[in-house]
Amino acid sequence: MSNHLKRLGDIFGSFVSKDFKRKRLQDESVTDGKPDEYSPVKLKEFKNKNEEIEENEFMSVDCFVKRVATFTDFCWCRDIPQLSPLEIARHGWASTRDDFMVTCDSCNQHLSLAIPDQDSGIRDSCINTAVGRLFSAHGEFCPWATTSSPAHLARIEVPDLEVVGRTAANIAQHQERLPYLKSCHVEKWQEVLKKISKDNLKDIDDERVKNSACILALCGWRPGSLEDTLTDVYAVRRIGLWNFVSIQDEDDILETQRVAEELGHSLEKDRCILPEGKEYLDPVTEHVSWHPLLQNLESGTPAQQYIIDQLCKGPSATCLIDKLGRKDSIRAIFKVRDIVEQW
Known part of the structure; x- marks a missing residue:
């Protein structure tokens, strides 16, 4: 029974x-x-983590800049645009401070992006493989394995003149210790300088200090955390003001020339009369080689000239529409991806 x-x-x-x-x-x-591992509780936790990363990491400029800030080693200054720190950070990776090694905070995976020399014969294929690994090297369930931050984060952005004015006011606190900028660097920005509100600079009497501070801000510099230093927006490149000919130094040089001429001597303004160990600052080329300001647009226009042209045109509503459009497009991609995954 x-x-x-x-x-x-x-x-x-x-x-x-x-x-x-x-x-x-x-x-x-x-x-x-x-x-x-695949219980409803675990899956819900994973889904919540994905949503949190998508909301905070993918679209966040601050998170992107934080990842870029880890690429302080000059070994990353190599002529490989596809593997610049900006592109690497856009795919969720940060430098470990070891040679060409990066890591992902979300999945804790590591990836080596060392590329052989040009004469190896396999450089191009290694670059293509490494570019593909920016996605595939992430963990199986890591959200960065299928999504990256918007491409415009790695490209040159036209600065907001109000922000430039505030940054310039902070830079101008260095007064005549600021680097003296040659006329070739100042002239190209003349029209843009007229559009910057000087309200924040009204306490500065020296016009050269105002112009120098504004141009430095336009070129992406801001006061550094250490005394008498400037740093780029990524906090990767830091320069000491003491390494460059200052506005005060330039006054001294001109005075030396004037006295020499009165005494019947002729002095040319070359390195022999520059303060020892100092040189004139180029506010653009002093950036790291992969900085967006040193790149050319697809049209071949230098990024610096593009910024000048756009700012001379004045504020444009199309710029705001374009930014909003990009943001909505990214969100649409996320939704499509979710639908495909649920299919």
Whole structure:
């Protein structure tokens, strides 16, 4: 009799849904306080983590800049645009401070982006492989494995003149210790300088200090955390003001020339009369080689000239529309991806 009952139990059990059994087993594992890796609790936690990363990491400029700030080693100054720190950071990677090694904070994976020399014969193929690995080297369930930050984060952005004015006011606190900028660097920005509000600079009397501070701000410099230093927006490149000919130094040089001429001597303004160990600052080329300001647009226009042209045109509503459009496009991509995953 017991054998017959067992047999009937097995027959009826065969009609029970496997999904029901799996759900029951998963519920039991949760009840025991030891949720399975693919239990509803774990999947919900993973989904919440994905949503949090998508909201905060992918679209966040601050998070992007924080990743870029880890690429302080000059070994990254190599002529490989596809593997510049900006592109690498856009894919969720940050430098470990070891040679060409990067890591992802989300999945804790590591990736070496060392590329052989040009004469190796395999450089191009290694670059293509490394570019593909920016996605595939992430963990299986890492959100960065399928999504990257918007491409415009790695490109040159036209600065907001109000922000430039405030930054210039902070830079101008260095007064005549600021680098003296040659006329070739000042002239190209003349029209843009007229558009910058000088309200924040009204306490500065020296026009050269105002112009120098504004041009430095336009070129992406800001006061550094250390005294008498400037740094770029990524906090990667830091320069000491003491390394460059200052506005005060330039006054001294001109005075030396004037006195020499009065005494019947002729002095040319070359390195022999420059303060020892100092040189004139070029506010653009002093950036690291992969900085957006040193790149050319697809049209071939230098980034610096593009900024000048756009600012001379004045504020444009199309710029705001373009930014909003890019943001909405990225969100649309996220939605499409979610739909495909649920299909």
